[in-house]
Amino acid sequence: MKTLGYYNGKFGELEEMSIPMNDRVCWFGDGVYDAGPCRNYKIFAIDEHIDRFFNSAGLLDIEMPVTKQELKELLQEMVQKMDTGDLFVYYQVTRGTGIRNHVFPEGKANLWIMLKPDTVDAGDKPIKLITTPDTRFFHCNIKTLNLIPSVMAAEKAKKAGADETVLYRPGKRVTECAHSNCHIIKDGKLITAPTDNLILPGIGRAHLIRMCKKLEIPVSETPYTLEEMFAADEILVTSSSKLCLCADELDGKPVGGKATELVNKLRQALLKEYMDATE
Template sequence: MKTLGYYNGKFGELDEMTVPMNDRVCWFGDGVYDAGPARNYKIFAIDEHIDRFFNSARLLDMKMPVTKQELKDLLQEMVNKMDTGNLFVYYQLTRGTGIRNHVFTEGPGNLWIMLKPAEISDGMKPIKLISTEDTRFFHCNIKTLNLIPSVMAAEKAKKAGADETVFYRPGGRVTECAHSNCHIIKDGKLITAPTDNLILPGIARAHLIRMCKKLEIPVSETPYTLDEMYNADEVLVTSSSNLCLHANELDGRPVGGKAPELLEKIRAALIDEFTEATAI
């Protein structure tokens, strides 16, 4: 299979799959999702992603149609069907199917899965960032399907010739990026926004923090501002699709480049962790 989709027990190539018009995702974007990479037919950090997926559903009072182990087995079964083992593995739960009504549809939700070929960046090439005010709601810790602000921010970055958009709240506090977490290094310390309701608790973020502690690099989970990002020694961007990227430009201004040895130490360690975990 070149791509593979799943919807409530039905499998097929993505362009052959259909869903009911009355799935609540069509009317309300009523759902949650999670995703991560696979390499050599091995899904990376699968337990962490599934735990977050189930937590997102719990926070929105959604009913899973499967157990964690059943979902884990299903995802691996689908990965094994693919022509390549290097993949982006995506899954989402929508609240159910029924005539449009704001109140919840009763019963378990609908499970969607999507697989497509993908490669993890080695993080060697620097990226360009722009910033924009964070006008999203106050439940960013839940990985919902309501992604219009992120879609608009991603398009803004594309039109500006940048790779990602940094969100900031009134007062200049940096929260995260349109589809990534962001962090800074200053004076030998990693500084990353706390996991409150303004950011998604990224799996790659958690691996970054753990790796820094393993490498005896101090970590501070405290708010920081856009001005501090402009003046940081290094600017890091992490996601499940790109484990450790770094930026050399923000809003047309050069950033980072002041702690290359420390940056490389972190990047290499995270890529090695992924490579070892997904080795044949």
């Protein structure tokens, strides 16, 4: 199959799938999701993603309809049905189905899965960034379906001819990007925002930190500002499908380019980790 969808036990091409109008996603966006890349029919970092998925659901009191192992087996079963093994694997749960009511319905969540062909960005070309205030709520550590601020920020980047939007809070504290984590390198040290309730604990972020420690690159998980980002030796952007991108422009101004050797070392090591795990 070229694409594949799943909803509570039903399979089909994505354009063939449908959902009940009373699924709470329609009224409230009431659910959580996770996603990651697959290569050679092997889903990368699947256990880490599923752990985060279940944690997001637990923080919102969503009753999962499957166990972690059952979900892992279902995802792998679906991957094997695809024409290509290079995929983007997306899954979400919504709180249930019922007449619109803010109060939770009883019962288990609805499980959705979506597979489509995709590949990981090798990160060999620099990207352009813009900035915008972070207007999201204070539960950014939960990977919810409420993504309107991120959608608007991503559209703003597109219209500006940029690749991503850096979000910042009052005081110009940098949090993350519209759909990525961001980091800076200064004086040979990686600085990344702490995993509080203002950012998503990204899987790509975790792999970047672990790789830095493996390569004996110091890591500081502390808040930093836009001013520090502009003055950084390098600006990095990571996500599950963009392992390590480097920016050369921020709000139309040139940035980075002062620690190219270190960035290439990190990028190549992360790409090798991904390739080896999905060989």
